[in-house]
Amino acid sequence: MKVLTYELLRKIIGGILLVSLIAIGFANPIQEYIHIPKDITVFEGQQYDFSKAAPVSATISSEQSTVAFNDNGNGVKLTGTRPGKEEMMLEIAGFPIKKVDVNVLKDFKIIPGGQSIGVKLNTVGVLVVGHHQVNTSSGKASPGETAGIQVGDIITSINGEKIEKMADVAPFVQDAGESGKSLNITLKREEGEVKTELTPLKEDGGNMYKLGLYIRDSAAGIGTMTFYHPESKKYGALGHVISDMDTKKPIVVEDGQILRSTVTSIEKGSNGNPGEKLARFSSDKKVIGNITRNSPFGIFGKLNKDITNGVVDEALPIALSHQVKEGPAQILTVVDNDEVKKFDIEIVSTIPQKFPATKGMVIKVTDSELLEKTGGIVQGMSGSPIIQDGRVIGAVTHVFVNDPTSGYGVHIEWMLNEAGIDIYEKPQEKAS
Template structure:
């Protein structure tokens, strides 16, 4: 009985101690420290430090460094990698802090107006139409179960790369009265179907009853490129087909130089637009290998200067972006890049890739006078804050052309194939 009493007393003391510890200000401050911190090489993260507080690195990998002063604890990202910091109060471990150190990358900021030419993987079905044979009116393609947004990859064993590949196969099958074996890609699924073409009574051609397209073109803005590899990112958002509204599956494509000829000013309810020239004889400056939710990506053929910031610029991670003044780089006349003032209205410190990480507002009177704010073709314009590249303009608010969304730069770097965890030794190898 006496031992049970002693145990109860000790338990009570421990419980009271824990309760008091919960109200102890340094303890409360350390509990509120995030469990995960991401730093770029050479950057620091600071905590207020109590007199009885200590910290140590969990392993001997030497990825991070710790310095302690009287009332301040500083964690420094020394090398690319991950490590753990254990925080103690009065010798008692109270917090484990996971620290990731990423490569302090430097990118060349863009701002140049670019022409975009995409070649689809196969030919894209963008609509159905009726074929009038004189005896019946129907769409053979629709009856075969082919849908808008499908990609025709193969007909009768023949690989389809462009619209010109389709016509001779269809005409031959029609004349021989043999059905077509179609291989279709629908999202991530491969579908096969059979189709009998129908001869149009007026044009005397056999037809599928499908509207198809094999390429798309438009204008946008260069965001960045990596000086050594020439890997680039542009637009900041996916390119979707104008008819199907689905992302275009890219086989390849080209970037060409573009000159802004005029601006259709944006007003509430009607976003404006850059009008630009990028005719077929324009110089090709790079390829397009990827079309993702975060933009288009590939390799440039050579360096691309913007005339404003022509030296590599450090990037900022999403949690380092703050509300307040910033600038965008873009072209509104000819091919000259200018910086324009904006405001970061809100920013979300994203842990995982996601679009619309920032809300931005144009404040520059010259840009507002010229464009009314953000216009189509401005997507991809790099956003600069405190001398760092933080993201790109993506979308305009239809009912407020002065405002729109921005995407954080780290997600564009990821889709460009630029590894933020890659060490110098790995690069050399």
């Protein structure tokens, strides 16, 4: 065993004391920087600030930085200058304590909505919304139920032929009944495709044959436009999925249309009883866009032309989920006729989400005019864009049943993703 010399032991003890003194002196700055994220994302022209204690210094690794960088001793200011990635190192007395990845995204803006819209959805195939008993000469029975067809199933084909609307079904049923043959039916179900056979029954006292099923091929309702992208004309609205009123299951969309709508009256909300916007399709019934997707984050498609709200008609930047903060914000929505107005709300809480989720914010209506008119958040208000500090941050989605002044909001980046808009688009390499 080697014996430590006096000189070596003195150096070790001295080093330990020095490190201890440094740790004690810089404990607060280190604790402060634990809360700075490991990743910072900003858009071109967007600024990100954070304060720091004087002993801490910040440096950027690249000579041709994607950010304008300023360390004034008490704080750091980052401004995105061009798309790309960067590394920022935080140090104390030359010792690195944290590496922060800075990602600058291409400048991106959208036009906020707020308009009341009418929605028409056409399903993929025909939707089974219930069973009924066929009254035959030998008793009552439901051929559909006997064949194992469930509420929520979608009939996509009969005898190998595609079914698109209810009118397509009747000829197959009548022909099979008169010939005494069974129908080969293909169903779309949540767990996958299902095939079954069904024998129609003749209704007593008539010549009609029945399936014993209630079916539907379309749905309609109202909601609020959230945004549209001026370059691509892609839009997002509602902020939540449209479900069938009978089956309570999401409607699988074949196609659809959105139209302008006019709010005719408001059923004011109260505790335990959410209110509702009552509206009708505008008299011109002019289609302003299509519907290609019905997802947990809303409905999406393309507009036929630009639309305006008369309040904020210029394109605004967006905020990512980690950039949203608690505090004042506004929503754009309609409570009278087709007039879009801005109302005050409060962001009560917000979650910096890394993965898509529908409930990213808790919001509370604080605007006295809106509270007097609606009692808070009402059905039909879903999709109303939320704006904070001049940036679109999300949309209203759900109301709290026991507190209609409050509800949930979804972050705008997830709606943009569902609309097929890639805000994380990588910058193109220049040809050499």
